[in-house]
Amino acid sequence: MQDAHVQITSQDAIETAIVSGILSARIKPGTRLSENQLATLFEVSRTRVREAMMRLETRCIVQVSPRRGWFVVEPSAEEAMAVYEARRIIEAGLLRSMRTLTDKGITALHGHLAEEKAAMAAGDRQRLTCLMGDFHIRIAELAGNPVLIEILRDLTARTILISMLYQSDFHAMQSHFGHCRIVEAMEKRDFSKAARLSIQHLDEVETGLDLTKRSDPLAELRNSLSLAPKKRPATVSGGHN
Amino acid sequence: MQDAHVQITSQDAIETAIVSGILSARIKPGTRLSENQLATLFEVSRTRVREAMMRLETRCIVQVSPRRGWFVVEPSAEEAMAVYEARRIIEAGLLRSMRTLTDKGITALHGHLAEEKAAMAAGDRQRLTCLMGDFHIRIAELAGNPVLIEILRDLTARTILISMLYQSDFHAMQSHFGHCRIVEAMEKRDFSKAARLSIQHLDEVETGLDLTKRSDPLAELRNSLSLAPKKRPATVSGGHN
DNA sequence: CTTACCTGTCTTGTATGCAAGATGCACATG
DNA sequence: CATGTGCATCTTGCATACAAGACAGGTAAG
Structure with missing residues (x-):
C-alpha cells in the first residue's frame, strides 16, 4: 500500500505513485511535476508520462499550465x-x-x-x-x-x-x-x-480548516486577474523520502 | 449545445464532441472509435486523439482493447x-x-x-x-x-x-x-x-430496463472467459447524422 | 467440406524530433 | 539605482516514424 517508491512496471504506475504520494501527504499541493524528471525516474518516455498526467488532470489532481509545467492542484x-x-x-x-x-x-x-x-x-x-x-x-x-x-x-x-x-x-x-x-x-x-x-x-x-488563510498572499489579486499560480517549489524528484 | 459536428478548434473538441454525441444518443455503446478516422475528421494528429481517448477512458466513457481499438463502453x-x-x-x-x-x-x-x-x-x-x-x-x-x-x-x-x-x-x-x-x-x-x-x-x-436481456447473446460465455467484446459496428465516421 | 496455416493489411503502442512559448539572467540604458 | 531588453535555456505541444500485435482472406492439406 505505502510502497509508492517501488517501481512497478505497470501501465499506470506513474498515476498510482503520484496519487499514493498525495494520499500519504508526501507530495504537496503546488508541487511541480516535470515530465522529463518523471520520465527518467520511471524509465519511460515522456509520452507515457504525459498520458498519466492527462489522466490525473481529468481526475482534478494535477493541472497543466501551458508551456510551464504540470502542477499538483492547489484547490481554492x-x-x-x-x-x-x-x-x-x-x-x-x-x-x-x-x-x-x-x-x-x-x-x-x-x-x-x-x-x-x-x-x-x-x-x-x-x-x-x-x-x-x-x-x-x-x-x-x-x-x-x-x-x-x-x-x-x-x-x-x-x-x-x-x-x-x-x-x-x-x-x-x-x-x-x-x-x-x-x-x-x-x-x-x-x-x-x-x-x-x-x-x-x-x-x-x-x-478545522482556515479557509481564509491563503498560503499565497497574492491570491485575491491573482484571482481577480485570473492568472495562473506562479511557484518555484521543490520538484518531485526531491520526494525520495 | 447540440452542435457536436461543428469543428471547434479547441483543446478538448474531440472529447466534447464524443460526449455530446453520446448524450444525444447518436453514438451507441460498442461503437468503435478509430484513432485515424478521428484524427482526419478533426484535422489533428493521432497524438491529440489519443489524449482525448485517455481522458474519456478515465471518465469510464470509452475503453481500449489493446491493439484492437477504442470502443464506447458497454456497461454490464x-x-x-x-x-x-x-x-x-x-x-x-x-x-x-x-x-x-x-x-x-x-x-x-x-x-x-x-x-x-x-x-x-x-x-x-x-x-x-x-x-x-x-x-x-x-x-x-x-x-x-x-x-x-x-x-x-x-x-x-x-x-x-x-x-x-x-x-x-x-x-x-x-x-x-x-x-x-x-x-x-x-x-x-x-x-x-x-x-x-x-x-x-x-x-x-x-x-424499465431489461437487465437480463443482453444485446449480445454470447455475453455470459464471453464474460466467463473474460474476452473483449468483438464487434463490427459502424465506426464513428458514419455518425454524420 | 472442414481445418490449419500463412501472409498482407490495418490497428494501436511508444519513442523521438522539432517547434513554440515561458523564464531568468546578464547587460545596457535612462 | 531602477528599468527595459535580448539571449540562452528549459519547458511543454504536437506530429511523425516505426514497431508490434490483431485480424481477415486465401490457400493447401486432411
Missing part, C-alpha cells in the same frame, strides 16, 4: 468547500442507503480503527494521513458500489491536498474519535445515525 | 445497477441538502420541462434523450456544486449508454411526469420529498 477555498460538501452528500447518502452490514465488515472497520490508533501512538504522521482518508473509502467498499468508491477515492485525494493547504494543525485525535462514533452507529445498524455523524464529522474537519 | 448489468445506485445516492443527497431555491431557479426548471414537452410533441427523440439526461444536471447546477455537477455529467453519459443497451422501449411520458413531480416538490421547497421522488424516479427508470 471555494473548491475546498465544494469538495467537502460533495463528500458530505455522497458519504451520508451512502450510509443512509445501507441496509445490511456483515460481521466481517464490522471486523474490517475495527481493524482499521486499530490501525489508526497504532499510527497515532507511533506518531507516524504520513501513515495516519493515509489512514484517515482511507477510512471513508473503506466504508464505501462495504457498500460495494465501485462507482462511488472511485469517486470517493479521488475526492479523498483532493481532500488531503486541501488539508495540506489550509489545515493549521492536525486534530488527529478528534478525527479518530469521529470515526469511532460512526463505526459505533454502524455496529448498531443505525445507518441513519451513522450518516448524521458522518456529516457532522466532515463539518468538524472543514471547520 | 452490474455496472448499470451501480451507476443507478450512485445516481440515487448523489441526487437524493443533493436535493436533501438543498436549503434555498431562487425563483429564477424555478423558472429555469419550468423552462426545461417545457423543452422536454416540446421535444416530445415534435417527436425529436435525440433531443429528448439529451434533455432527459440534462434535467438531473440542471438540478445539480441549481445546487451550485461544480464537483457534483461534473460527477453527475459523467454518470448521465453512462446512464444514456445503459439505456441504449438495455432499454426496451422509452417511456418518455413517464420520465417527463417524474420530472414534473420533482419540480413540483421543489417549488414547495419540500426538498425531502423531492429527494424521495428522485429516488423513486430513478427506480422506475431502472425497472
Whole structure:
C-alpha cells in the first residue's frame, strides 16, 4: 500500500505513485511535476508520462499550465468547500442507503480503527494521513458500489491536498474519535445515525480548516486577474523520502 | 449545445464532441472509435486523439482493447445497477441538502420541462434523450456544486449508454411526469420529498430496463472467459447524422 | 467440406524530433 | 539605482516514424 517508491512496471504506475504520494501527504499541493524528471525516474518516455498526467488532470489532481509545467492542484477555498460538501452528500447518502452490514465488515472497520490508533501512538504522521482518508473509502467498499468508491477515492485525494493547504494543525485525535462514533452507529445498524455523524464529522474537519488563510498572499489579486499560480517549489524528484 | 459536428478548434473538441454525441444518443455503446478516422475528421494528429481517448477512458466513457481499438463502453448489468445506485445516492443527497431555491431557479426548471414537452410533441427523440439526461444536471447546477455537477455529467453519459443497451422501449411520458413531480416538490421547497421522488424516479427508470436481456447473446460465455467484446459496428465516421 | 496455416493489411503502442512559448539572467540604458 | 531588453535555456505541444500485435482472406492439406 505505502510502497509508492517501488517501481512497478505497470501501465499506470506513474498515476498510482503520484496519487499514493498525495494520499500519504508526501507530495504537496503546488508541487511541480516535470515530465522529463518523471520520465527518467520511471524509465519511460515522456509520452507515457504525459498520458498519466492527462489522466490525473481529468481526475482534478494535477493541472497543466501551458508551456510551464504540470502542477499538483492547489484547490481554492471555494473548491475546498465544494469538495467537502460533495463528500458530505455522497458519504451520508451512502450510509443512509445501507441496509445490511456483515460481521466481517464490522471486523474490517475495527481493524482499521486499530490501525489508526497504532499510527497515532507511533506518531507516524504520513501513515495516519493515509489512514484517515482511507477510512471513508473503506466504508464505501462495504457498500460495494465501485462507482462511488472511485469517486470517493479521488475526492479523498483532493481532500488531503486541501488539508495540506489550509489545515493549521492536525486534530488527529478528534478525527479518530469521529470515526469511532460512526463505526459505533454502524455496529448498531443505525445507518441513519451513522450518516448524521458522518456529516457532522466532515463539518468538524472543514471547520478545522482556515479557509481564509491563503498560503499565497497574492491570491485575491491573482484571482481577480485570473492568472495562473506562479511557484518555484521543490520538484518531485526531491520526494525520495 | 447540440452542435457536436461543428469543428471547434479547441483543446478538448474531440472529447466534447464524443460526449455530446453520446448524450444525444447518436453514438451507441460498442461503437468503435478509430484513432485515424478521428484524427482526419478533426484535422489533428493521432497524438491529440489519443489524449482525448485517455481522458474519456478515465471518465469510464470509452475503453481500449489493446491493439484492437477504442470502443464506447458497454456497461454490464452490474455496472448499470451501480451507476443507478450512485445516481440515487448523489441526487437524493443533493436535493436533501438543498436549503434555498431562487425563483429564477424555478423558472429555469419550468423552462426545461417545457423543452422536454416540446421535444416530445415534435417527436425529436435525440433531443429528448439529451434533455432527459440534462434535467438531473440542471438540478445539480441549481445546487451550485461544480464537483457534483461534473460527477453527475459523467454518470448521465453512462446512464444514456445503459439505456441504449438495455432499454426496451422509452417511456418518455413517464420520465417527463417524474420530472414534473420533482419540480413540483421543489417549488414547495419540500426538498425531502423531492429527494424521495428522485429516488423513486430513478427506480422506475431502472425497472424499465431489461437487465437480463443482453444485446449480445454470447455475453455470459464471453464474460466467463473474460474476452473483449468483438464487434463490427459502424465506426464513428458514419455518425454524420 | 472442414481445418490449419500463412501472409498482407490495418490497428494501436511508444519513442523521438522539432517547434513554440515561458523564464531568468546578464547587460545596457535612462 | 531602477528599468527595459535580448539571449540562452528549459519547458511543454504536437506530429511523425516505426514497431508490434490483431485480424481477415486465401490457400493447401486432411
